Amino acid sequence: MTEQKERELYFWMVLVREFEARVAALDKQGKLAGGVYSGRGQEAATVGVCHALRPDDWVFPLHRDMGAYLVKGADPNRLMAQIFGRRDGFSKGKDSYLHGGDLAHGIFGATSMLAATLPVAAGMAYKFRMKNEDRLAVAFFGEGASSRGDAHEAMNFAGVHKLPVIFVCENNFYAYSTPNELQFAVENVADRAAGYGFKGEVASGNDLHTVMNVMQKATDRARRGEGPTFIELKTYRYHGHSEHDRAAYRTEEELVTWESRDPIELWEHYMDKRKYDLPAIQAETLARARKVVEDAVAFAEASPEPTGPEAMDDLYATPVGEGR
Amino acid sequence: MTEQKERELYFWMVLVREFEARVAALDKQGKLAGGVYSGRGQEAATVGVCHALRPDDWVFPLHRDMGAYLVKGADPNRLMAQIFGRRDGFSKGKDSYLHGGDLAHGIFGATSMLAATLPVAAGMAYKFRMKNEDRLAVAFFGEGASSRGDAHEAMNFAGVHKLPVIFVCENNFYAYSTPNELQFAVENVADRAAGYGFKGEVASGNDLHTVMNVMQKATDRARRGEGPTFIELKTYRYHGHSEHDRAAYRTEEELVTWESRDPIELWEHYMDKRKYDLPAIQAETLARARKVVEDAVAFAEASPEPTGPEAMDDLYATPVGEGR
Amino acid sequence: MPMVTYLQAINQAMQEEMARDENVMLMGEDVGAMGGAFKVSEGLIERFGKLRIVDTPISESLIIGAGVGLAVLGMRPILEMQFIDFIACGFDQIVNQAATLRYRHGGQASCPIVIRGPGGAGVHGGLYHSQNPESWFFSVPGLKLVAPATAYDAKGLMKSAIRDDDPVLYFEHKFLYRRIKEEIPDEEFLVPIGKAALRSEGTDVTVITYGATVHSAVGAARDLAGEISVEVVDLRTLLPLDWGMIRASVRKTGKALIVHEARLTGGIGAEIAARIAEELFEDLDGPVMRLGSRDTHNAFAAPMEAFILPDKLKITEAIRKLARY
Amino acid sequence: MPMVTYLQAINQAMQEEMARDENVMLMGEDVGAMGGAFKVSEGLIERFGKLRIVDTPISESLIIGAGVGLAVLGMRPILEMQFIDFIACGFDQIVNQAATLRYRHGGQASCPIVIRGPGGAGVHGGLYHSQNPESWFFSVPGLKLVAPATAYDAKGLMKSAIRDDDPVLYFEHKFLYRRIKEEIPDEEFLVPIGKAALRSEGTDVTVITYGATVHSAVGAARDLAGEISVEVVDLRTLLPLDWGMIRASVRKTGKALIVHEARLTGGIGAEIAARIAEELFEDLDGPVMRLGSRDTHNAFAAPMEAFILPDKLKITEAIRKLARY
Numbered sequence A, B: 001m002t003e004q005k006e007r008e009l010y011f012w013m014v015l016v017r018e019f020e021a022r023v024a025a026l027d028k029q030g031k032l033a034g035g036v037y038s039g040r041g042q043e044a045a046t047v048g049v050c051h052a053l054r055p056d057d058w059v060f061p062l063h064r065d066m067g068a069y070l071v072k073g074a075d076p077n078r079l080m081a082q083i084f085g086r087r088d089g090f091s092k093g094k095d096s097y098l099h100g101g102d103l104a105h106g107i108f109g110a111t112s113m114l115a116a117t118l119p120v121a122a123g124m125a126y127k128f129r130m131k132n133e134d135r136l137a138v139a140f141f142g143e144g145a146s147s148r149g150d151a152h153e154a155m156n157f158a159g160v161h162k163l164p165v166i167f168v169c170e171n172n173f174y175a176y177s178t179p180n181e182l183q184f185a186v187e188n189v190a191d192r193a194a195g196y197g198f199k200g201e202v203a204s205g206n207d208l209h210t211v212m213n214v215m216q217k218a219t220d221r222a223r224r225g226e227g228p229t230f231i232e233l234k235t236y237r238y239h240g241h242s243e244h245d246r247a248a249y250r251t252e253e254e255l256v257t258w259e260s261r262d263p264i265e266l267w268e269h270y271m272d273k274r275k276y277d278l279p280a281i282q283a284e285t286l287a288r289a290r291k292v293v294e295d296a297v298a299f300a301e302a303s304p305e306p307t308g309p310e311a312m313d314d315l316y317a318t319p320v321g322e323g324r
Numbered sequence C, D: 001m002p003m004v005t006y007l008q009a010i011n012q013a014m015q016e017e018m019a020r021d022e023n024v025m026l027m028g029e030d031v032g033a034m035g036g037a038f039k040v041s042e043g044l045i046e047r048f049g050k051l052r053i054v055d056t057p058i059s060e061s062l063i064i065g066a067g068v069g070l071a072v073l074g075m076r077p078i079l080e081m082q083f084i085d086f087i088a089c090g091f092d093q094i095v096n097q098a099a100t101l102r103y104r105h106g107g108q109a110s111c112p113i114v115i116r117g118p119g120g121a122g123v124h125g126g127l128y129h130s131q132n133p134e135s136w137f138f139s140v141p142g143l144k145l146v147a148p149a150t151a152y153d154a155k156g157l158m159k160s161a162i163r164d165d166d167p168v169l170y171f172e173h174k175f176l177y178r179r180i181k182e183e184i185p186d187e188e189f190l191v192p193i194g195k196a197a198l199r200s201e202g203t204d205v206t207v208i209t210y211g212a213t214v215h216s217a218v219g220a221a222r223d224l225a226g227e228i229s230v231e232v233v234d235l236r237t238l239l240p241l242d243w244g245m246i247r248a249s250v251r252k253t254g255k256a257l258i259v260h261e262a263r264l265t266g267g268i269g270a271e272i273a274a275r276i277a278e279e280l281f282e283d284l285d286g287p288v289m290r291l292g293s294r295d296t297h298n299a300f301a302a303p304m305e306a307f308i309l310p311d312k313l314k315i316t317e318a319i320r321k322l323a324r325y
């Protein structure tokens, strides 16, 4: 990798962290409504996965995947407006954050129903295969979401048709408060891939190199027509499930252990070993990221609130009138 | 095994076959309404599995599992009345065949929605475990039904709690017209068990000894508290999906190949090798089975049709009156 | 003009649209080589190939969810439920995924899917092969619901549904598949979504209905000719409703009876009755009446099924009662 | 008498029933150590253990299906949906499995399950954390639906729901969780399923409502005191409806307004309006009117949410309009 690319990746991770930190702070200040979820600690997963994609590939982020939006090309200003529920958000205020995708950048907006995006991703991948398009669909989901029937139906179908879809499970060891031993009786959820006739990969989600390596294998496989890959990335969320969750169900020790494997620090350590001028890079990157974030906040705050009657827009291609 | 037990098992397989043959004939004569499904060719599966159970264990048959009803203790007369849609059926005419269970004999009546019984079976098994009862739940399903989300959710939960439930997949290579290669990308569906943290067994479903052997292992495991087993029985249905299906999607050769491994003939062959008086056993067994079937038909035909207003019964424990 | 059955009409519509637009496709269980459990898609795989006519695993939620993914990319998938009853297994993908897609994306996305499958009773299908599930979806904005009663409409509405940029639930009635046969034009035609049709003109009582009961209502109107002058409105589209035609007819007759095969309580007839009773309060010469299936499950045995379902006699009786009012 | 919140009332009811009957249990996501996303089940796992308070995987269909299996064996499981919106993911297990269990078994089986979870809007929950899904289930025989508006009812109806031998969907309103606080008796009490309650007596207009809008309706009635005499009927149970009380009140006032937070079109208010308009045609002095949420999804931004939801002012206006009629 070139130094430039390495610094670029670093920038993305820092941007994601700064963006989320700012969102959490805004939430604490009471400036945001609705639930706010943080992926702090998981930045290498979304950045590593999405950096491997092309503009015409599709991603399906879930609630902890702010990074997927940013890296895949969503305008940070509009993303922040989305979180504020303003008119310039992707949903135009109709919902917040992940429920509005940015279709121009191949980012699909999810419902709240966990794993319900996986069938949609499989459907898109079917189109790519059917029309011989060299494109991929990447669906993110938590290890908790893997228990839903939709995950099964989607993976099975993807296996049958060897679809160019990558299932990325961010295993952060908790689904809200529920630890893995109450979620499934296996060590690695990716072991399930064998039952669908494709490859499962288990890797560190905190080590950006590792993430990029497994993604490289997975995208190669998919682009060669060899079908899906189930990538399981072991990682950890530092915050509670949402900003309101004190996360009493886990120990301080566990948290610190994972913080000691922080994805950004690991990357800094690597850059340091490469003898780059780390302090300068850090300062410059942080400044650049903070500027993006502050601009985004300013943009979002200036974006108008939607008016009440706009709630009736965008229900149908052509309004159906009094018929409903 | 004693000769007596072997003859008993033989009787069950013959009874199932005769019973289903009579039902198919009645259907051809236009005496039955609704869809009629035949498990002809799969008798060793249901007989072998259910013979391993105790009266207080539960079974969850699907549309091709007439044998499970009979072996588990359902009164053949009432079963036939159920198929006729008469008042003495388990549903009292409200639905036919597998939709009315016989709860006194631990037989659960399914909805039509394939695999929807699996969560129910898991729930029962949770009760057995919770209350320390030495009982099992056995859920039958086709390999086609294995694609449904409910199968996944149930197996995952059963794995987490090491429940005394056995998932019996009768893989007859077709889901209606759909061959296995369009249903899943693996050879053995039972391979999925590993992804749920329990054991999968793949076995011939036409060889009664084999079925009984894997069942023995599975029931031992479950009764010892070691959790579920996924048993996949490879078998074949001779008839079409329903009696109206000509099964044009398969070859004559394939059918004949499987007929040459007929479960009843295989058992006869075995009894012959054991030097039992096969012709006598055959004659006696057939006569006994036919008598049961003829009695059942007579009973069903004599059973009254329900009247129209009975359609309003059994909606609630206590009728709710005009409130609905 | 060729005679076609209701079933053939659906088949023709799918074929014509697939020939016209290469993005139209069909997914479902056994829709390919088998041509579907009822042969609705017979001949399609031979003509359009197995990439476009997809035999899926038994995974209703996947079928609908994948359809949404295809639709976002500009495909126009028709998604078959082998029996419409199985739509319950894909419920979330319809009401949360498909119905809110455009809305949650602030208008960026379209969701041109058609979900279709055989519904309705009268063939001893029992609890899980006789359902009329339209009311589950009637309160969900973002969806359109159609329910053709004739071969002409079956064809014209299917073509419109396929071309529509929003999710359309197309409820076909299995009792009508081969029982209804009529001449339909050789030339291409569409039946617009959102427009009802008058099946019989009259001045005393308006019967508002859709699906299989259109035929019983028309039969009742015919039987009553000379005695009571009955107007029969066939809704054809359930969402959005054609309030123009409903209002005009009820204003004329002053009396409205709503009939559907779906259960009475919570059926969509309740909404129609409630709106008529409110908006046309001054125009009514009698209470708005409703007739639906009895409030129970679709029982199997013939006497029960007959007891449950509305039929020509029950409709005739209800019309008489309303006319006498 | 102790002051308890609506949320505490639910918690108390579950605890009391679990103490009384060892077959009562609770299953759902994070209901154990966490005490539920909203703390509705706080303290239960400590008291009743993890065999009875089951933290499940994220598998709504499994939760409900397993509940049915437990119920057939005599257990009385309470099944939590973390938000009621997720009930869509277990829809088939409710409408086909649980609702038909007794019926398809010809009366052999009972299905004493309670499905509960936070529903309702007003807290900027957006499209998937604000739903009022009762109309999806209202047309399904075999189910009972309850929707308490007060802490007293929340407790009494939960206890009745747990003891009921049929599947009960218990819709709790998250807006009320901590906003409603009232004194409730120390002694055990039940609120019977199927009985409405008068929240305000009046002679001019009847407002029929349930859930969170009961409070807005009572507020409107209070504001209008002296001007219009408003009777407020809190349905409490949606299925089966208390037609006795509805009828008596509407006969007295001659005017009925139905209010619910669920969407107007296809809401259960349609059924109530249709029946009143038909059965009490002669008693009505004005059209039966309805007020519900606007026919759109539950939008997130505050101005939209306010625009969509019925509130005290909108109710007041509607009452005035009806009174003037």
Ligand SMILES: Cc1ncc(C[n+]2csc(CCOP(=O)(O)OP(=O)(O)O)c2C)c(N)n1
Binding pocket: A064, A112, A113, A114, A141, A142, A143, A144, A145, A146, A148, A170, A172, A174, A175, A176, A241, D029, D058, D060, D082, D083, D086, D089
């Ligand atoms: C179908 C469904 N059920 C329940 C929820 C509520 N819920 C939201 S996030 C969450 C935990 C998710 O855990 P996981 O999938 O591991 O993702 P993580 O939050 O750990 O990133 C739950 C239960 C939901 N969103 N969808």
Ligand SMILES: Cc1ncc(C[n+]2csc(CCOP(=O)(O)OP(=O)(O)O)c2C)c(N)n1
Binding pocket: B064, B112, B113, B114, B141, B142, B143, B144, B145, B146, B148, B170, B172, B174, B175, B176, B241, C029, C058, C060, C082, C083, C086, C089
């Ligand atoms: C959820 C659902 N979808 C579709 C159907 C329609 N259907 C009934 S049987 C069947 C094929 C079942 O195949 P399999 O599970 O392999 O069982 P088999 O008939 O081969 O014994 C289908 C698609 C159904 N009953 N339930």
Ligand SMILES: [Mg+2]
Binding pocket: A142, A143, A144, A170, A171, A172, A173, A174, A175, A176
């Ligand atoms: Mg997690």
Ligand SMILES: [Mg+2]
Binding pocket: B142, B143, B144, B170, B171, B172, B173, B174, B175, B176
């Ligand atoms: Mg099969």
